[in-house]
Amino acid sequence: xxxxxxxxxxxLGLPTDRQPxxxxxxxxxxxxxxxxxxxxxAFEDHYEFDAAHIFGHPCPYDKALVERLLxxxxxxxxxxxxxxxxxxxxxxxxxxxxRKSFDYHKSKGRFCYVQTPGFxxxxxxxxxxxxxxxxxxxxxxxxxxxxxxxxxxxxxxxDICIDMGLDCIxxxxxxxxxxxxxxxxxxxxELIKPxxxxxxxxVHSRGVFVSLHSDGCIxxxxxxxxxxxxxxxxxxxxxxxxxxxTYIEKYADKFAILGGLCVQTAVGILPQxxxxxxxxxxxxxxxxxxxxxxxTHFVQSHCTMEDLNAAYDxxxxxxxx
Amino acid sequence: xxxxxxxxxxxxxxxxxxVKELVQQAIDAGMDPxxxxxxxxxxxxxxxxxxxxxxxxxxxxxxxARAMNQGATLxxxxxxxxxxxxxxxxxxxxxxxxxxxxxxxxxxxxxxGKGLEVVDLGTDVSPEAFVNTAIEQNCQVICCSAxxxxxxxxxxxxxxxxxxxGVREKVKILIGGAPVSDDFCREIGADCYTVDAASAAxxxxxxxxxxxx
Numbered sequence: 001x002x003x004x005x006x007x008x009x010x011x012l013g014l015p016t017d018r019q020p021x022x023x024x025x026x027x028x029x030x031x032x033x034x035x036x037x038x039x040x041x042a043f044e045d046h047y048e049f050d051a052a053h054i055f056g057h058p059c060p061y062d063k064a065l066v067e068r069l070l071x072x073x074x075x076x077x078x079x080x081x082x083x084x085x086x087x088x089x090x091x092x093x094x095x096x097x098x099r100k101s102f103d104y105h106k107s108k109g110r111f112c113y114v115q116t117p118g119f120x121x122x123x124x125x126x127x128x129x130x131x132x133x134x135x136x137x138x139x140x141x142x143x144x145x146x147x148x149x150x151x152x153x154x155x156x157x158x159d160i161c162i163d164m165g166l167d168c169i170x171x172x173x174x175x176x177x178x179x180x181x182x183x184x185x186x187x188x189x190e191l192i193k194p195x196x197x198x199x200x201x202x203v204h205s206r207g208v209f210v211s212l213h214s215d216g217c218i219x220x221x222x223x224x225x226x227x228x229x230x231x232x233x234x235x236x237x238x239x240x241x242x243x244x245x246t247y248i249e250k251y252a253d254k255f256a257i258l259g260g261l262c263v264q265t266a267v268g269i270l271p272q273x274x275x276x277x278x279x280x281x282x283x284x285x286x287x288x289x290x291x292x293x294x295x296t297h298f299v300q301s302h303c304t305m306e307d308l309n310a311a312y313d314x315x316x317x318x319x320x321x
Numbered sequence: 322x323x324x325x326x327x328x329x330x331x332x333x334x335x336x337x338x339x340v341k342e343l344v345q346q347a348i349d350a351g352m353d354p355x356x357x358x359x360x361x362x363x364x365x366x367x368x369x370x371x372x373x374x375x376x377x378x379x380x381x382x383x384x385x386a387r388a389m390n391q392g393a394t395l396x397x398x399x400x401x402x403x404x405x406x407x408x409x410x411x412x413x414x415x416x417x418x419x420x421x422x423x424x425x426x427x428x429x430x431x432x433x434g435k436g437l438e439v440v441d442l443g444t445d446v447s448p449e450a451f452v453n454t455a456i457e458q459n460c461q462v463i464c465c466s467a468x469x470x471x472x473x474x475x476x477x478x479x480x481x482x483x484x485x486x487g488v489r490e491k492v493k494i495l496i497g498g499a500p501v502s503d504d505f506c507r508e509i510g511a512d513c514y515t516v517d518a519a520s521a522a523x524x525x526x527x528x529x530x531x532x533x534x
Contacts (some may be wrong), residue, residue: 011522049373066348080432129423130383130423130426133379133380133383133423134384134387135381136380137335137380137381137384138335177379177499178499178516179375179516179517180375180378181378182378183378183380184377184380184381186376187378187380206420210446240499263470264470264499264500265500268470269470300469300470300471301471302470302471
């Protein structure tokens with residue numbers, strides 16, 4: 001069984017030869033990996049990572065247009081964007097880097113999921129998060145239309161990636177805070193859910209999975225996520241009140257979790273012995289379930305390589321035991 | 322319905338334009354600016370409480386704060402003329418190395434909604450900048466925010482900088498942010514940790530009172 005088969009089976013709830021392993025380890029630790037392992041890739045190979053997060057989607061919008069609107073109006077409100085050719089077709093993008101990364105990881109048999117800008121997260125980059133949160137109330141209809149157009153963009157992008165052979169379309173869309181959603185669940189249901197469903201339905205029709213990243217506590221909409229057919233959720237942040245027991249009880253037959261190694265409370269935070277105990281606890285709870293063991297976010301630069309090596313030595317062993 | 326209640330209710334709904342108009346009407350009618358401010362603050366108080374209880378979310382707080390600012394802008398010069406003083410002064414910022422500001426901004430809005438004067442130092446604020454501002458502007462409270470585990474340690478440096486400057490007894494240090502906890506607060510020797518923006522504002526008011534502001 002290679003990584004692709006292992007992760008696919010895990011998502012589908014089918015048997016696997018071992019628990020799949022992954023981690024967002026490279027982003028902040030390139031220099032440390034170079035000094036100790038030669039490269040982050042050597043670490044990923046050593047621990048036989050089963051998945052790969054592929055970046056490199058083209059910029060979805062006309063940045064010059066937004067800069068002009070900002071200059072002219074002092075604020076880029078949603079109604080202004082609706083009058084303009086804001087989105088740029090993903091067909092015009094350059095996929096050289098994305099394809100190179102995909103080919104590299106596929107050659108190692110890994111399950112490849114491709115980063116896609118989520119609805120709320122994407123427009124944070126355009127409006128600023130504080131403005132967008134206000135616009136959700138002040139320009140609800142306009143935001144609905146912008147998200148609908150963005151869903152069109154995502155679907156077009158997904159088709160390009162699916163034609164390339166990608167295994168999963170990964171929407172990155174932070175909706176949670178440490179204790180709740182950032183905005184009312186009914187707003188989420190009105191503005192995001194129908195568009196998310198449209199994306200999922202399309203991608204599923206092409207035989208490919210959809211995964212979601214949202215930090216924080218999103219438990220008020222997890223029933224909805226199951227309903228629209230999400231396949232995998234990252235990170236299911238226990239440190240933000242997302243209990244594994246709830247997952248096991250209510251969602252273990254509906255979608256998989258990518259996560260378990262918390263970078264906010266454990267990896268790079270706890271003394272090594274406690275970190276290893278924490279990993280054992282998570283494995284005890286999640287082993288054999290629809291779970292891909294992964295960090296909950298990027299491992300931070302204060303994590304020592306000694307701790308990271310020890311953590312993955314244990315993960316490697318537990319995944320096979 | 323009294324105009325103050327109208328101000329409060331419209332503020333809670335985030336109706337900035339109406340709030341501004343009502344405040345102007347109240348001013349024109351010769352009402353005491355301090356009393357009008359009370360209408361704004363009572364509205365923000367309700368929003369803060371609802372936020373703390375999970376009844377409303379960040380967007381509702383933001384639009385309410387925007388409405389409050391519209392009204393407060395009209396009142397500011399009148400309050401200054403009348404010699405009114407805030408119930409305390411806080412300097413707030415996101416610590417050095419951290420550029421996240423929404424949590425900090427929410428706390429600021431809540432504090433202003435409690436009638437505190439807030440000096441916003443922005444993001445990526447050095448420990449020295451926090452302490453120097455507190456000294457120069459007579460702030461009773463320093464409020465530090467961090468979202469990252471890589472930057473929360475700077476909060477400990479703020480405590481040390483206050484000690485080094487000899488003002489630790491005169492200023493309270495309040496901390497918050499996703500990775501921060503009560504244990505961490507005790508570990509670094511800060512005075513208080515709060516889990517949300519509304520609680521931070523309540524605590525800041527209490528701390529200012531304790532220091533006799």
